[in-house]
Amino acid sequence: MQSLRHHLEILRTLSLTDFKLRYHGSLLGYIWALLKPLLIFCVLYLVFQFMFGSQVEYYALRLLTGIILWSFFAEATNAGMNSLMQRANIVTKLSVPRWIIPLASIATSALSLLINLGILVLFFMGNGKIPSVGALLYALALLVLLFVIIIGFSLLTSVLLPRFRDLGQIWEVLLNALMYATPVIYPITAIPESYRGWFYLNPLTPFFEHIRLLLIENKYPAMQEVMPLGTIALATLFVGWIVFNTLQRTIAEQL
Amino acid sequence: MSKASQPIISVRGVQKRFLLPHIQRNTLREHLFSFMKKRTYEEYNALRDISFEVERGDFLGIIGRNGCGKSTLLKILAGVYSPDSGEVTVRGRVAPFLELGVGFQGELTARENIYLNGTMLGMSRKDIEERFDEILAFAELERFVDAKLKNFSSGMVVRLAFSIAIRAKSDVLILDEVLAVGDSAFQEKCFGVFERLKEEGTTIILVSHGKDSIERFCNKAILLDHGNIIAQGAPKQVLYAYKEILQEDEREATEKANEERVVENAQVNPGTRWGDGKAVIDAVRLLDGNGKETTLFHTDEPMRIEVSYTAKEPIAEPNFAIAIHRTSDNLYCFDSNTYLNQIKLAPITGAGTWSITFPTLPLLRGGFYMKIGLFSDYCDQTHDFIDQGPEFTVDSPEHLHGTMRFAHTWEINKKTYPELHA
Numbered sequence: 273m274q275s276l277r278h279h280l281e282i283l284r285t286l287s288l289t290d291f292k293l294r295y296h297g298s299l300l301g302y303i304w305a306l307l308k309p310l311l312i313f314c315v316l317y318l319v320f321q322f323m324f325g326s327q328v329e330y331y332a333l334r335l336l337t338g339i340i341l342w343s344f345f346a347e348a349t350n351a352g353m354n355s356l357m358q359r360a361n362i363v364t365k366l367s368v369p370r371w372i373i374p375l376a377s378i379a380t381s382a383l384s385l386l387i388n389l390g391i392l393v394l395f396f397m398g399n400g401k402i403p404s405v406g407a408l409l410y411a412l413a414l415l416v417l418l419f420v421i422i423i424g425f426s427l428l429t430s431v432l433l434p435r436f437r438d439l440g441q442i443w444e445v446l447l448n449a450l451m452y453a454t455p456v457i458y459p460i461t462a463i464p465e466s467y468r469g470w471f472y473l474n475p476l477t478p479f480f481e482h483i484r485l486l487l488i489e490n491k492y493p494a495m496q497e498v499m500p501l502g503t504i505a506l507a508t509l510f511v512g513w514i515v516f517n518t519l520q521r522t523i524a525e526q527l
Numbered sequence: 528m529s530k531a532s533q534p535i536i537s538v539r540g541v542q543k544r545f546l547l548p549h550i551q552r553n554t555l556r557e558h559l560f561s562f563m564k565k566r567t568y569e570e571y572n573a574l575r576d577i578s579f580e581v582e583r584g585d586f587l588g589i590i591g592r593n594g595c596g597k598s599t600l601l602k603i604l605a606g607v608y609s610p611d612s613g614e615v616t617v618r619g620r621v622a623p624f625l626e627l628g629v630g631f632q633g634e635l636t637a638r639e640n641i642y643l644n645g646t647m648l649g650m651s652r653k654d655i656e657e658r659f660d661e662i663l664a665f666a667e668l669e670r671f672v673d674a675k676l677k678n679f680s681s682g683m684v685v686r687l688a689f690s691i692a693i694r695a696k697s698d699v700l701i702l703d704e705v706l707a708v709g710d711s712a713f714q715e716k717c718f719g720v721f722e723r724l725k726e727e728g729t730t731i732i733l734v735s736h737g738k739d740s741i742e743r744f745c746n747k748a749i750l751l752d753h754g755n756i757i758a759q760g761a762p763k764q765v766l767y768a769y770k771e772i773l774q775e776d777e778r779e780a781t782e783k784a785n786e787e788r789v790v791e792n793a794q795v796n797p798g799t800r801w802g803d804g805k806a807v808i809d810a811v812r813l814l815d816g817n818g819k820e821t822t823l824f825h826t827d828e829p830m831r832i833e834v835s836y837t838a839k840e841p842i843a844e845p846n847f848a849i850a851i852h853r854t855s856d857n858l859y860c861f862d863s864n865t866y867l868n869q870i871k872l873a874p875i876t877g878a879g880t881w882s883i884t885f886p887t888l889p890l891l892r893g894g895f896y897m898k899i900g901l902f903s904d905y906c907d908q909t910h911d912f913i914d915q916g917p918e919f920t921v922d923s924p925e926h927l928h929g930t931m932r933f934a935h936t937w938e939i940n941k942k943t944y945p946e947l948h949a
Contacts, residue, residue, distance in 0.1 A: 278649060285646040289632065289639075296634050365629045366647060367606030367621070438554045524607045525545065 283372050286359075287379035294380070305387045313339050320457055328459040330488050336395055337484055338456040340388045345422065345476065346447050348381035352426025353433055353443060360527040370520045374426040378419070396487070407486040414486075414498070417505045418479055424508030427516040434526040435519075455480050475504050533618055534580035535698060535730050536604065541613035543574040543599050543754075573599040575754040577613070581699075581747075584728040586721075588735065588745035588762060590769050592776070595751040597734050598703070601625055604732065605701055619698030619730075622648060626703065628688030633677030637668055640676050641691060648695035658694045665716075666690035686713055693720050699730045718743070738766050774892075778920040781894060782822045802911035806838040806845070806875070806901050811917050824888055826923035826932050833882040836901055841876040842910065848900035849883055853893055853930065854918060860890065860930060866905050889931050890921045 295301050313336050325331045355377040356363055356370070363370060396402065403411070433439050454476040455463075463471055471477050478501060482493040546568040573596045581587050591597050602608040603615060605625055630647050631640050641662055645655040663669045666686040668679075676684060693700070721744050724731060735741055741748055741762055748765035750758040750772075758768035815821050816829035824830045832849060848864035863883070865872060897916040902909055923932070 278651065281651065282646055285643055286630075289635070289643055292639075293632060293634055361626075362630055362647070364602075364607060365626045368647065436555050438556070442555070521609050524602065 279369055279372055282368055283376045283379060286372065286376035287383065290377065290380040291383045302387070305384050306391055309336075309339050309343055309388050310391065312343070316457055324458055324462060327462060330399065330401070331459070333395060333399055333401065333488055334459060334484055335457065336392060337487065338480055340385070340392055341418075341480060341483065342451060342454065342456045344381060344385040344388070345418070346451070347384065348378050348422045349425055349429075349443065349447070351377040351381055352422060353429040353440065355426065356430040356523060357433055357527065364524045364527055370523065371427065371516065374430045375423065378422055378426055382419075401488060403487045403490055407490050407492070410492060411483050411486045414479060414483055414501070417501050420505040421475070421508050424505070424510070424512035427512030428508075431516045431519040431523060434523065450474065450476065453477075475501060535583045535585075535617065535619050536581040537616045538580070538604075539578050539614050539616075541574055541577040541600075541603060541610045541615060542572070543596075543603060543608065543610050545571045545573055547571055572754050574603070574610070577754075577756055579749060579756065579759060581730060581732070583619075583698075583730055584725075585730050585747055586725055586745045587730075587732045588741035588748040588765075589732065589751065590735065590738070590741055590748060590765065591751035592772065596754040597751055598625075600751065601701055601703055601732070601734055617699065620649070620696070621699040622692070622695045622697035622701060625701065627692055628684060631676060631684065631688065634675060636673050636675055637663070637679070637687060638672050640687070644688065644691050645695070648692065649697065650695060654696065662687075662690045662694060665693075682710065682713070689717060693724070697729075699732065700724065701732045701734075703734045738769070742766060777894060778823060778922075781918045781920055799915040800911070800913050802901070802909045804910070805840045805908075806836055806842055806910040808899060808901055808911045808913060809835045809837055809878075811897075811899060811913075813917060813919055822917070822919040824890075824919055824921050826889070826891055826921060826925070827887045829884065829886050830888045831882055831884040832897070833880060834899060835878065835880040836875075836911070837878045838875045838910075841874050842903050843874045844903045844905075845872050845875050846900075846902040846905060847872075847881045848898075848902060848906075850898040851890075851895055852898065854896055855894065858930060860895065864900070864902070864906075866902075888921065889933070891927055891929055891932050892921055892923045893930070894918060894920050 295304055298304060300307065316339065317332060317335055320335070321331055328334060352374045355374040358377075359373050362368065362373065429439060429443070453471065453474050455471070460468065460471065460477065460481055478493075478497060482498065485491050485493055547570075548568055577596075577600060589597055589600065599608065602625060603610050604617075605621060607625065628640075628644060630643055632643065635643065641659065642652070642655055645658075645662075646652075650658075663672055666683070666689070668683060668687055671679065671683070676687075679687070692702075718740075721731070725744065731744075733740065733745065745762045748759065748762040749756055750765045750769050752772060757772075758765045812820055812833040813822055813824075814831040814833060815824060818831075834847070834849075838845075846864050846866040848862075848866075850862040851860045852858060853860060865881075896918040898912070898914055899916045900906075900909065900912040902912075925932075
């Protein structure tokens with residue numbers, strides 16, 4: 273019990289240090305964490321509101337929600353995958369449990385997400401949209417599932433990366449493709465009905481759509497639509513954990 | 528058995544093997560396009576069969592040459608590597624670090640780094656707060672607590688790191704080659720800490736090339752070589768064994784150097800060879816009792832030195848000379864020449880050889896080199912003189928000290944003393 277507390281303390285220190293270092297030395301410091309998604313939002317909004325603005329209500333809110341969720345997903349998976357290689361000195365010099373390291377990097381990304389969610393709240397209030405408590409809790413539960421997927425993915429890829437170094441390049445390209453396969457910029461209704469099924473094969477699509485449905489339209493997605501997400505999340509975590517546990521034994525030699 | 532009497536660390540039959548692929552495959556393309564080819568590996572046995580125990584309060588020194596497996600063993604003890612077979616049981620907490628200052632960030636201040644590194648070493652926030660001043664004071668960095676680490680000198684960084692490390696709560700402390708850094712005043716301070724930790728009963732494992740620190744602190748030592756423990760026990764004995772390995776190395780190096788040494792080429796360095804060139808030494812061969820060429824000789828066994836020369840002009844009164852010096856301190860051991868030995872030589876011309884034989888070489892263990900000269904009119908004319916000639920090593924079955932082995936016998940007569948008193 274005491275050792276778990278200590279491990280969590282290491283996790284906390286590592287992620288806070290990472291966060292501190294990321295914005296260290298820049299003029300605006302932590303404000304960048306807020307500014308970056310806002311600026312991206314401004315650019316995308318200017319470009320796409322003519323295309324999609326008339327198709328759906330609250331396009332700005334939808335877009336900002338999408339961007340914030342997407343940047344979290346992209347950043348967390350990237351950081352998680354590279355975590356063990358980046359912290360090679362800890363892996364090869366200290367005997368702390370290795371799972372702390374990918375988790376700490378995800379926690380760092382989660383801190384950025386937290387700040388961004390603050391902006392999102394302001395935007396929602398400015399638009400007079402106040403979701404119900406139930407919808408918020410539901411959205412939070414979905415976010416937790418997304419977390420679980422990211423953790424599973426990071427466990428799997430962080431331990432594979434030292435063996436297959438080009439996973440990093442592959443994921444960069446895949447992320448790019450995935451962003452267009454996920455309704456980040458466009459509303460899912462912009463896709464012709466006959467093709468929409470394909471987009472739902474991408475598990476990120478229901479996440480983004482469900483969270484928007486909850487926060488903007490205050491409607492609850494049906495349970496049978498969420499169950500597969502839970503299954504995917506647990507399966508990812510399971511596979512990630514098994515592979516991580518097997519390969520981490522020799523990871524110090526690979527780095 | 529009670530917990531206290533059990534060894535704090537037991538290592539049983541630990542083996543660690545590294546497979547070094549001849550062609551490293553790190554990318555997907557390499558994996559995809561070469562999976563048909565059989566992978567070939569270089570097997571490297573870092574640790575072969577290591578067993579030892581460390582008792583509570585021991586100060587264990589681990590010593591060995593580079594590549595002997597020290598680091599691998601430490602990594603296994605610290606839990607960074609897992610052994611291929613065998614097991615390591617640790618009854619207590621090992622300070623889990625092999626290097627000082629793991630995770631230090633140059634962009635952060637000393638204060639932030641103390642929290643960061645301290646946490647990594649197992650201290651809670653409260654522990655760190657309590658020891659914060661102590662850590663700074665020991666590192667002598669109170670004035671720089673809010674300065675960024677990147678602006679520190681390397682000595683300051685090491686001091687800070689060491690200061691944090693020794694305050695980590697643990698039953699076993701593993702220190703790897705840390706004594707090599709810091710100025711002598713700080714090193715003395717570290718030694719003081721070692722004494723204190725030793726008195727407090729902390730178990731310490733120290734890896735070092737430095738014999739001095741092992742002799743000074745350790746009550747036990749282990750000598751590793753090629754992944755095996757070849758000596759363990761009292762530091763004095765282990766260090767003696769270590770010295771022997773090093774001497775063996777030196778001997779091999781000398782042999783190799785001798786193989787590469789071509790006497791003809793000695794003129795390249797005019798400082799070690801000179802003469803008027805009327806006659807030159809062509810080659811020097813060192814032979815043992817069986818006439819085999821070698822550079823390893825044994826006390827009280829035969830040694831023969833054969834020198835071939837070419838006299839380009841007739842030399843009327845040649846004088847062949849040889850001297851032997853000890854390599855380590857240039858001690859002048861032996862010097863002789865045909866003139867002093869009153870050997871009348873006929874004039875020489877063209878190629879020829881001479882040799883000198885020591886039927887029982889009286890030198891004790893050590894490395895030696897010879898000077899070889901070809902003179903005439905006693906030593907008035909130097910035709911060729913090699914100041915730094917071939918080196919050789921002498922080994923001895925006995926462990927006697929000194930330079931020479933005098934033939935000797937001992938007589939001990941117990942009866943004498945009581946009679947004296949009577």
